[in-house]
Amino acid sequence: xxxxxxxxxxxxxxxxxxxxxxxxxxxxRQSFVPEExxxxxYDNHALPIGHEQTISQPYVxxxxxxxxxxxxxxxxxxxxxxxxxxxxxxxxxxETVYTVERIKPLYEQAKARFxxxxxxNVHAFYGDGYEGLAAEAPFxxxxxxxxxxxxxxxxxxQLSPQGCLVMPVGDDYNQELMLVSKQGDxxxxxxxxxxxxxxxxxxxx
Ligand code: SAH
Numbered sequence: 514x515x516x517x518x519x520x521x522x523x524x525x526x527x528x529x530x531x532x533x534x535x536x537x538x539x540x541x542r543q544s545f546v547p548e549e550x551x552x553x554x555y556d557n558h559a560l561p562i563g564h565e566q567t568i569s570q571p572y573v574x575x576x577x578x579x580x581x582x583x584x585x586x587x588x589x590x591x592x593x594x595x596x597x598x599x600x601x602x603x604x605x606x607x608e609t610v611y612t613v614e615r616i617k618p619l620y621e622q623a624k625a626r627f628x629x630x631x632x633x634n635v636h637a638f639y640g641d642g643y644e645g646l647a648a649e650a651p652f653x654x655x656x657x658x659x660x661x662x663x664x665x666x667x668x669x670x671q672l673s674p675q676g677c678l679v680m681p682v683g684d685d686y687n688q689e690l691m692l693v694s695k696q697g698d699x700x701x702x703x704x705x706x707x708x709x710x711x712x713x714x715x716x717x718x
Contacts, residue, residue, distance in 0.1 A: 533578050533579050546568055547560075581656065586653030597612070600612040609636070650671035660684075668680075677692060678693040
């Protein structure tokens with residue numbers, strides 16, 4: 514698939530937000546996939562990026578971005594930088610992006626990509642995303658791009674009073690992309706459908 518075919522497919526899949534479509538059009542996914550996967554860069558599926566991790570499927574990147582944009586966030590935290598692609602897409606849609614990765618080589622590679630592409634509003638951190646990023650909290654929206662059995666408490670605490678969080682919740686066999694909306698001290702949960710993500714893992718490496 515090429516970029517225009519991918520955009521057409523995303524539209525058919527229900528991605529309608531103009532900023533999301535514009536960001537996917539502008540950011541080269543090729544810059545975020547390894548040499549040996551270049552020919553598949555615009556295919557609508559996840560691809561390996563080494564260290565047993567993947568760059569997410571474009572549809573899922575678009576869906577997560579679209580879901581949080583409904584809440585008009587300014588300051589967004591991503592857990593699981595990976596290739597950096599999701600953070601790059603976010604950087605064109607919101608004011609400031611913070612992103613945390615636990616695998617050092619992936620963190621360093623993504624940081625270099627943000628610099629190369631002059632994405633000055635993306636701030637990359639090396640650390641354990643289970644803990645969020647307390648020093649920069651609160652966040653209007655948090656995206657977690659790895660799955661867990663439940664939403665980590667620290668992340669809910671680092672949401673602003675009207676904030677939202679999107680994250681795959683479940684196990685190896687059964688995961689749903691959950692949108693959590695905060696209203697003061699109340700949280701409401703909504704499923705955005707079945708997904709497949711790598712697991713959120715504790716600690717740093
Ligand atoms: N958003 C990425 C997809 C990355 S896959 C992209 O656009 O390419 C999930 C990523 O989450 C992996 O890089 C993995 O190392 C990272 N991860 C897993 N557990 C984590 C944790 N506790 N803290 C930070 N990153 C974590």
